[in-house]
Amino acid sequence: MEEMDQKPLKQPNQEKLRRDLAVMEAGLYVAGRPLDLKTLGSLIHSRSKKKVQSLAKALMKQYAERDTALEILELEDERFVLQLKTEYTPKVRKLAIKPLLSVGPLKTLSYIAYRQPVLQARVIDVRGEHAYDHLKQLEDLGLILRERTGRSTVIRTTEFFADYFGLSHDLKTMKRQLANVFEEFAKPESQKKEQSV
Numbered sequence: 001m002e003e004m005d006q007k008p009l010k011q012p013n014q015e016k017l018r019r020d021l022a023v024m025e026a027g028l029y030v031a032g033r034p035l036d037l038k039t040l041g042s043l044i045h046s047r048s049k050k051k052v053q054s055l056a057k058a059l060m061k062q063y064a065e066r067d068t069a070l071e072i073l074e075l076e077d078e079r080f081v082l083q084l085k086t087e088y089t090p091k092v093r094k095l096a097i098k099p100l101l102s103v104g105p106l107k108t109l110s111y112i113a114y115r116q117p118v119l120q121a122r123v124i125d126v127r128g129e130h131a132y133d134h135l136k137q138l139e140d141l142g143l144i145l146r147e148r149t150g151r152s153t154v155i156r157t158t159e160f161f162a163d164y165f166g167l168s169h170d171l172k173t174m175k176r177q178l179a180n181v182f183e184e185f186a187k188p189e190s191q192k193k194e195q196s197v
Helices: 002-031 037-043 049-065 086-095 103-115 120-127 131-140 159-164 171-186 189-196
Strands: 070-075 079-084 144-149 152-157
Touching: 002 037, 002 049, 002 079, 037 049, 049 070, 049 079, 079 086, 103 120, 103 131, 103 152, 103 171, 120 131, 120 152, 131 144
Parallel strands: none
Antiparallel strands: 070 079, 144 152
C-alpha cells in the first residue's frame, strides 16, 4: 500500500520537470539569443537560481546526447543559448532570413563594439559621413546607446547587443571575444577549411 501512495507523488514531479524543461526549451528557441537565469526562471515561475541553473544544465545535457544540428551552450554571466552547431552554418547560411544589418552598418557596429566607449566624432572620422545613417539605424535597433557629455557624444553598445551576438556583458571579456572573431575572420579561407576538418 505504501508503494502505491508514493507513485502518484513521483508522477506529478516528473511531469512538472518535463514541462519545465519544455517551457525552458521553448523560451530559448523563441528568444533566438542568450537568456539569463532570471529570465529562464520567470518562464517556469521559479526564483531559485540553483534550480533554474540545474534545469538549464539538464536541458543542455539532453541536447548534447542527441545527434542533432542544435546545441545549448552555457555562456559567461550564467546565460544559456540554443543555437545551430557551427559545422552546419555554412550548409544552411543561404536559407537564413535577410541579415539584421548590411555590411556598412555592421562594420560601424564592429568598430564601436571594439573601441567603446568611443566618441561619435571619432566614429565619423573613421567610418565617414555615411556613418550618421548607420548610427541612427543601430540606435533604432537597440544595439547602441548615444549619450551627450558636454559638447561630445559618447557611444557604447547595449546589453541587447551582447545578447544578440552571444557576447559577454563584461566589456574586457567582450573585447577579447571580438578580437578572436576578427582574427578568425581575417584568416584565409583555406586555413579555415583545414581547421574545420
